[in-house]
Amino acid sequence: MATSYVYKRDATRLFIAMRDNGDRYKIYLPKESKPIINGEEKDVFFIEHKNNFSSFSMNDVMYRCEITQRDQHRIMVKVNGVEYKFSIESIFSYLRRNLLNKGVEVHADNNIKSPMPGKIVDVFVSEGDLVNKGEPVLRLEAMKMQNEINACCNGVIRKIHVVPGQSIIQDELLVEITSIDE
């Protein structure tokens, strides 16, 4: 029986904000906890959000953000009098677009293979989950030792080839991840 999905994240809550100067922000908006920006949980408090204003505090500094222009996914925000332009995408449209641009070999190196023969004890994720690089995706027992196998990149779990209890050999394909890194 698999343990609860500690790391399970809802991929519909991941967005890519691309600034006009090319800076990219991967922003995950959890239902209750703090936002994760570029893989890092930020100490952001949400103060209010009404009309065109959102106010946050981060590290005890207040940021009052005003949406000054909105054209579908293109959004302009003014903070302390300075404007920043973004185009926002959901992770799905982002991946689709990347896929169309890059062709099929997008995920060539993003597969997790078993480093040793053993038995799968636990799978922490399910297909479609979002993972950060270095986060454990499954637990493998080998030589009476339990090892956590970590995600090789930031991305969405595309396919899981194993189930708990399954015996595996070395280099067997365990999990495929669609990378959302550059």
Next chain:
Amino acid sequence: MSKKILIANRGEIAIRIIRSAKKLGLTTYVIQGNREPDAMYLEYADEIISIRENLSDKIIFLNSEEIIGLALEHQIDMIHPGYGFLSENPDFATLCEQNGITFIGPSSDLIRNMGIKTIAKEMAAKAEMPLVPGSAGAITDASVAKKFADKIGYPVILKASAGGGGRGMRIVEKPETMERHFKSAYDEAVAAFGNGDIFIEKYLTNPKHLEFQILGDKYGHVIHLGERECSLQRKHQKLIEEAPSASIDTKTREQMGKLAVKFAQAIGYYSAGTIEFILDEDGSYYFMEMNTRIQVEHPVTEMITGADLIEWQIRVALGEKLKLKQKDIKFKGWAIECRVNTEDPQNRFTPQTGFIERVFFPHGDHIRVETGVKDFSVVTPYFDSMIAKIIVHGENRDDCIAKTLSALKEFSISGLKTTVPFCRTVLRSKEFREATYTTHWVDSVFTTDMLESEDEAMMAALAATITYAKEYLQYSSDSPMFKSESLNVWVLNKRINK
């Protein structure tokens, strides 16, 4: 019966003048035109003179005859022109004099003389003011120009005597290029003005702009109230001013102050005035010009001296003696003024016009705000873009910079963009902190990404994402297509696998 004063101006300076005038018990009059019928300054005056004007008419504040007509109609005793508009128009001052109205400022002759640069410089030379080394008369030959430049040192600037707008102007860095530049300046001057007279002057590569505040009465008593540094400029428009200046020491300050007073006395100056100097990197300074009006940046001087310059302008105009003596003028602490213009510093300072939805100014003991706008004010295209000045006093320069930065942080406005982020960037810059900035700072150091901050950009990204996500997530939970997350991912995976 109290005297009637007409303020022939608008915006923050009209309100500022009203404040001092009321202190002196005067009845204040302002003019309401069609261009800004709901302007904030109108609320502060005792009386409003409404005029009917077409938008094609000349702006009322520039129309001498009409203002004099209105003044006579309302039995106005004195007119304060503020700055800009008619404040340095000698003909307007003459009209006031002819119609028995007191013009608050110096005599029309003084305004006229100081307005003509060559005459002002001649008078300055007579008063032994240092002038930028240059040729006394026109030079017509490149070899003479070269000899002269060798004497005063390179770089030099060649100026067409009939010139203007940069035409017929050349900067010569070294002797070898003199002949070439001289010829092109000459040709350009002949082509543009039909006059090939060329002057030659020492060119200051990295100058600072300093000015001394002068106050004098009609009986020959003149004092100075120290200097202001106004080197932070863009296209000759000042954006930040400070008093005193960190670029000169006490000894130089005394010297320059004495020179300024001596010059003002020599020309018989009265009222408030400003003597502008240009300061070279090697510490030498030269007279530039004299302004015969109250200046936008006068509050920094008031903050460190405690004097009310506009009150004194009015008192002197009424014929009172200037009671302040030079020894009464003590400088206390430091003051910085930031101009709040509705211009977009991210986009080449393009002026912004429109509706101010909400504006919030900083408050505090050491903060002074002069403004002509409030919530729901409209910034029209008819007048200049300065809507406010934020002036902050500190114990010393560092303290003042820190206090100004926190005051600017409190400022907020929605609807229009302003120069406030630019001012913040300046105050944080190394050059400003070390007081090494010159008039070239905006052109040579400033870039728009200096306005940005990593954390602000990240919070902006978060705000934009939340705005987008609110609709997107609602859409994904409402629409049956997106009801099941796995379906959503399944569609995606299928495409990826294809």
